[in-house]
Amino acid sequence: MLKREKPKERFSYDPKKVLQQLERFGKKVLEEITRGRNPFIDVPTRGLSNVYFDERDRLIKMGDKTSRRYLFHVAHARKFMQTLLISAYIKRLVSEGKHASLREAYYANKHTIPGSKENTFEDQSESDPIIEDLERMFGVLREEMHITADRRGYIYGDVVIKDGEDEFNASKLGMGGWAVPGTVEHIEFPEINVDYVLVVETAAMADRLIEEKYPKKEKALVVATQGQASRGVRRLIHRLHYEEGLPIIVFTDGDPYGWYIYSTIKQGSINLAYLSEKLATPEAKFVGMTMDDIKKYGLENVTEKLKGIPPNKKGGPTGDYKRIIEEMNYPWFQNKEWQRQLKLALEWGVRIEQQALANKSLEFVAKEYLPEKIGNEELLP
Amino acid sequence: MLKREKPKERFSYDPKKVLQQLERFGKKVLEEITRGRNPFIDVPTRGLSNVYFDERDRLIKMGDKTSRRYLFHVAHARKFMQTLLISAYIKRLVSEGKHASLREAYYANKHTIPGSKENTFEDQSESDPIIEDLERMFGVLREEMHITADRRGYIYGDVVIKDGEDEFNASKLGMGGWAVPGTVEHIEFPEINVDYVLVVETAAMADRLIEEKYPKKEKALVVATQGQASRGVRRLIHRLHYEEGLPIIVFTDGDPYGWYIYSTIKQGSINLAYLSEKLATPEAKFVGMTMDDIKKYGLENVTEKLKGIPPNKKGGPTGDYKRIIEEMNYPWFQNKEWQRQLKLALEWGVRIEQQALANKSLEFVAKEYLPEKIGNEELLP
Numbered sequence: 078m079l080k081r082e083k084p085k086e087r088f089s090y091d092p093k094k095v096l097q098q099l100e101r102f103g104k105k106v107l108e109e110i111t112r113g114r115n116p117f118i119d120v121p122t123r124g125l126s127n128v129y130f131d132e133r134d135r136l137i138k139m140g141d142k143t144s145r146r147y148l149f150h151v152a153h154a155r156k157f158m159q160t161l162l163i164s165a166y167i168k169r170l171v172s173e174g175k176h177a178s179l180r181e182a183y184y185a186n187k188h189t190i191p192g193s194k195e196n197t198f199e200d201q202s203e204s205d206p207i208i209e210d211l212e213r214m215f216g217v218l219r220e221e222m223h224i225t226a227d228r229r230g231y232i233y234g235d236v237v238i239k240d241g242e243d244e245f246n247a248s249k250l251g252m253g254g255w256a257v258p259g260t261v262e263h264i265e266f267p268e269i270n271v272d273y274v275l276v277v278e279t280a281a282m283a284d285r286l287i288e289e290k291y292p293k294k295e296k297a298l299v300v301a302t303q304g305q306a307s308r309g310v311r312r313l314i315h316r317l318h319y320e321e322g323l324p325i326i327v328f329t330d331g332d333p334y335g336w337y338i339y340s341t342i343k344q345g346s347i348n349l350a351y352l353s354e355k356l357a358t359p360e361a362k363f364v365g366m367t368m369d370d371i372k373k374y375g376l377e378n379v380t381e382k383l384k385g386i387p388p389n390k391k392g393g394p395t396g397d398y399k400r401i402i403e404e405m406n407y408p409w410f411q412n413k414e415w416q417r418q419l420k421l422a423l424e425w426g427v428r429i430e431q432q433a434l435a436n437k438s439l440e441f442v443a444k445e446y447l448p449e450k451i452g453n454e455e456l457l458p
Numbered sequence: 459m460l461k462r463e464k465p466k467e468r469f470s471y472d473p474k475k476v477l478q479q480l481e482r483f484g485k486k487v488l489e490e491i492t493r494g495r496n497p498f499i500d501v502p503t504r505g506l507s508n509v510y511f512d513e514r515d516r517l518i519k520m521g522d523k524t525s526r527r528y529l530f531h532v533a534h535a536r537k538f539m540q541t542l543l544i545s546a547y548i549k550r551l552v553s554e555g556k557h558a559s560l561r562e563a564y565y566a567n568k569h570t571i572p573g574s575k576e577n578t579f580e581d582q583s584e585s586d587p588i589i590e591d592l593e594r595m596f597g598v599l600r601e602e603m604h605i606t607a608d609r610r611g612y613i614y615g616d617v618v619i620k621d622g623e624d625e626f627n628a629s630k631l632g633m634g635g636w637a638v639p640g641t642v643e644h645i646e647f648p649e650i651n652v653d654y655v656l657v658v659e660t661a662a663m664a665d666r667l668i669e670e671k672y673p674k675k676e677k678a679l680v681v682a683t684q685g686q687a688s689r690g691v692r693r694l695i696h697r698l699h700y701e702e703g704l705p706i707i708v709f710t711d712g713d714p715y716g717w718y719i720y721s722t723i724k725q726g727s728i729n730l731a732y733l734s735e736k737l738a739t740p741e742a743k744f745v746g747m748t749m750d751d752i753k754k755y756g757l758e759n760v761t762e763k764l765k766g767i768p769p770n771k772k773g774g775p776t777g778d779y780k781r782i783i784e785e786m787n788y789p790w791f792q793n794k795e796w797q798r799q800l801k802l803a804l805e806w807g808v809r810i811e812q813q814a815l816a817n818k819s820l821e822f823v824a825k826e827y828l829p830e831k832i833g834n835e836e837l838l839p
Contacts, residue, residue: 176669178662181816184760188817196759228661229684231612231637240632251621251645256612256637259665264632280609281559284640288557303610378577379565435562436569 079273079324079451086319090262092171095222098215099168106148106161115150118160119143121213121351123206128350130408135359137344139213139351156207162186162197163207170223176260178225179205213351218262218312225259226308231280232257233287234298237268247298252287254301261313266321272296274317275447276361278304278329278338282431282442289443295451298323306342308349311356314342318358325358326451331366332383332428333400336419339363344409359409362456364447366429368421374446379436380427387426398423414457460654460705460832467700471643473552476603479596480549487529487542496531499541500524502594502732504587509731511789516740518725520594520732537588543567543578544588551604557641559606560586594732599643599693606640607689612661613638614668615679618649628679633668635682642694647702653677655698656828657742659685659710659719663812663823670824676832679704687723692737695723699739706739707832712747713764713809714781717800720744725790740790743837745828747810749802755827760817761808768807779804795838 102118109116121127122142131138148157166186170177177185183204189196198204212219220226233254236247240258244267247255275297277283283301286292292299298317302310317323327342329335343361345353371380385396394402404410405419422428434442450456483499490497502508503523512519529538547567551558558566564585570577579585593600601607614635617628621639625648628636656678658664664682667673673680679698683691698704708723710716724742726734752761766777775783785791786800803809815823831837 175820176665177816177820178665178813180662180811180813181666181820184811184814184816185820187760189759225662225665228665238632238634240634243630243632245626245631249624250626250631250636251619251624252639252641253619253621253637254639255631256634258633258635259661260633280640281561281606284557284559284606284609285562378570379568430561430565432559432561433565435558435565439556439558439562439566 079326079454081269081272082322082324084320084322086316088265088316088320090221092174092221092223095171095215095217096168098217099164099171102164102214103161103168110148115147116157117145117147118157118214119145120210123209123213125347128347130344132408134354135344135409136353136357137347137350138353159186159198159203159207160210163204164211167211167222167224174223176223176225178227178259179208179219182208182224216351218308218352218355220260220262220308220312223260228257228259228309229304229307230257230300230302230310231255231283232298232300232313233283234292235270235296236266236298239265239267248292252284254283254287254299257300257307257309257313259307259309261309261316264313264316266317269321269323270296271298271323273324273326273451274298274300274314275364276300276302276306276310276314276325276327276342277431278302278335279431282328285432285435285439286443286447289440291443291447294443295448302338305338308356311342311358314361315356315358318360325361326364326456327361328364328431328447329366330428330430331368331370331422332430333397333404333422335366335431336404337400340404340407340409344407362458364450364456366431366433367457368418368425368427368429370446371425371427371429374434374437376429376433376436379433380425380429383422383426383428387423397428412458418457460707460835462650462653463703463705465701465703467697469646469697469701471602473555473602473604476552476596476598477549479598480545480552483545483595484542484549491529496528497538498526498528499538499595500526501591504590504594506728509728511725513789515735516725516790517734517738518728518731519734540567540579540584540588541591544585545592548592548603548605555604557604557606559608559640560589560600563589563605597732599689599733599736601641601643601689601693604641609638609640609690610684610688611638611682611691612636612664612684613679613681613694614664615673616651616677617647617679620646620648629673633665635664635668635680638681638688638690638694640688640690642690642697645694645697647698650702650704651677652679652704654705654707654832655679655681655695656745657681657683657687657691657695657706657708657723658812659683659716660812663709666813666816666820667824667828670821672824672828675824676829683719686719689737692723692739695742696737696739699741706742707745707837708742709745709812709828710747711809711811712749712751712803713811714778714785714803716747717785718781721785721788721790725788743839745831745837747812747814748838749799749806749808749810751827752806752808752810755815755818757810757814757817760814761806761810764803764807764809768804778809793839799838
């Protein structure tokens with residue numbers, strides 16, 4: 078039986094820490110300028126060359142390569158100026174307790190430099206990487222710097238949430254549930270009456286479980302990701318696991334996209350490798366859909382064909398086949414359970430959706446499939 | 459000043475009505491069979507040929523063309539069988555107070571007909587149109603038949619919502635807000651302490667307004683559509699206007715997609731013409747972004763170029779230009795205010811985002827732009 082465990086981390090959000098880091102950084106640059114030196118920043122290198130899979134922690138991590146960026150350097154000056162502009166902006170945001178989206182941060186800092194025709198930023202593609210650089214430099218999430226991510230996803234279950242002055246139970250909001258905001262750093266959980274978190278890919282399936290009163294009957298907190306999990310949702314899952322000791326179970330479609338959603342929640346993504354320690358949850362487990370489910374529950378009639386060309390056909394592999402082969406090479410799928418599922422998918426050339434379980438009956442997923450698999454811990458690692 | 463008006467409609471959700479319609483339909487078919495006749499259904503014709511713009515009601519509506527579908531007819535039998543299957547399924551759903559997604563409805567009704575190799579449905583593209591046919595035949599929303607639409611969007615503001623046994627205030631849910639479910643038929647509003655509804659295209663802008671305490675200060679209910687408004691959100695807007703008398707103001711990006719979002723909320727869409735009377739809100743007004751805003755607020759530096767080829771260039775018009783020209787021909791944009799904005803967009807070749815207002819300051823949109831424009835009723839029809 079899944080039960081809440083002892084927490085491994087403490088609620089750690091501290092805006093003062095970010096302010097201190099920014100101040101230290103600003104002072105260092107100022108000091109170098111007043112001493113007549115050429116100020117520089119060491120920015121951790123981005124890209125695959127500086128990313129590795131840490132076998133011990135089971136996380137995608139950032140390496141220790143850095144590159145130096147000087148103020149007085151033809152190739153660096155623009156980025157240096159941009160880094161200072163955004164740093165100053167973030168200092169204002171955090172001091173004032175305000176948040177801005179990536180796009181607002183871009184618009185707010187775009188202007189023409191007086192006495193020139195030069196714009197500080199031409200495009201959001203110039204400001205986003207600067208914010209990422211600051212995340213890498215300071216080892217903080219951009220959410221901690223009050224830059225919010227796109228929001229998507231909602232939760233439902235017997236958990237009391239404290240967000241600012243408001244406190245409410247996320248199982249008393251009708252069928253709607255609570256919309257997860259872009260930033261969840263400041264959120265606290267004064268009361269938790271669930272045994273585990275069930276992360277669900279599709280809104281339709283989450284709504285099915287809510288209608289069947291699954292969260293209440295099985296003491297679960299349902300988290301609907303509505304596709305790929307947003308940063309806010311991934312951070313929420315991480316916090317619920319590490320700070321509240323809740324086991325995390327993921328339930329997606331049985332297709333390469335669903336397995337990728339699981340993989341991102343579990344291990345982080347290559348783009349955000351430097352943030353895995355705050356966003357990923359390597360202890361997450363996977364309940365389904367699996368290829369074995371098709372046979373076990375007699376769902377052959379409601380599978381769909383994989384898209385693309387199989388590896389043994391001319392022009393292949395493409396589409397789903399290509400994605401599956403890529404996933405077979407992920408370090409965290411190097412175990413017999415996952416290799417078996419991925420091989421079966423290639424062999425049978427099919428995929429299976431969560432909602433296909435409705436073929437048995439609407440209640441089947443809530444009354445049999447999930448309680449049985451989770452109760453018996455028939456979970457993939 | 460915008461104020462709540464006298465309601466024009468009453469809360470009208472009545473599952474019994476749907477059940478009666480289904481029963482009457484089933485009995486009619488049964489009677490014809492027992493009398494040895496060939497049973498038929500008259501289904502309102504779909505497509506543009508049976509759609510018109512009602513100038514008086516200012517709504518896209520369905521015409522009165524129908525086509526007859528027989529049970530004993532080589533070309534009709536399959537669809538006839540499917541219509542009966544789905545009707546029976548919906549009767550079960552409504553009787554049991556359960557809801558199913560379109561996809562669940564497909565999976566639940568897909569099976570191989572005993573003694574044959576024939577599947578009842580091969581694909582969801584077979585079951586969706588049957589459900590639409592039933593909507594047309596009975597003049598009810600599929601939500602009233604307990605078939606839920608995809609959900610997207612959330613709301614925030616001083617409104618008490620009653621959803622089943624739960625009752626809560628949608629301004630006491632932290633920064634998150636209440637996630638709007640796929641079906642809002644059963645929702646009631648025991649208490650409304652706002653003067654109007656502000657419908658906002660992007661989550662980032664809605665979050666900005668929440669952070670600036672706009673809903674409280676301006677007594678507004680903020681509805682975030684997160685792109686094109688979902689059916690649930692459109693129905694919610696309709697109900698808040700007609701049943702609760704709240705004026706509806708729409709705030710989107712100043713680009714053809716934003717204007718299309720407005721247009722769909724206001725007038726309905728061609729696909730769903732037969733549902734305009736329940737989904738659309740022709741009295742909705744538009745606050746921005748407009749082309750005039752660019753000059754008035756000095757936003758020239760934060761516009762973006764329209765995508766595509768202009769009409770006077772070789773190969774044009776394409777992309778944004780083409781969309782704008784199409785929108786100029788919409789019956790509901792046949793007024794000088796909208797023609798002016800659309801012409802200016804073509805002339806200047808630019809678009810402007812909601813979030814570009816952050817260039818003035820983060821607070822600008824909440825403290826000046828919206829209160830000024832809405833206070834002075836500088837709204838487009």
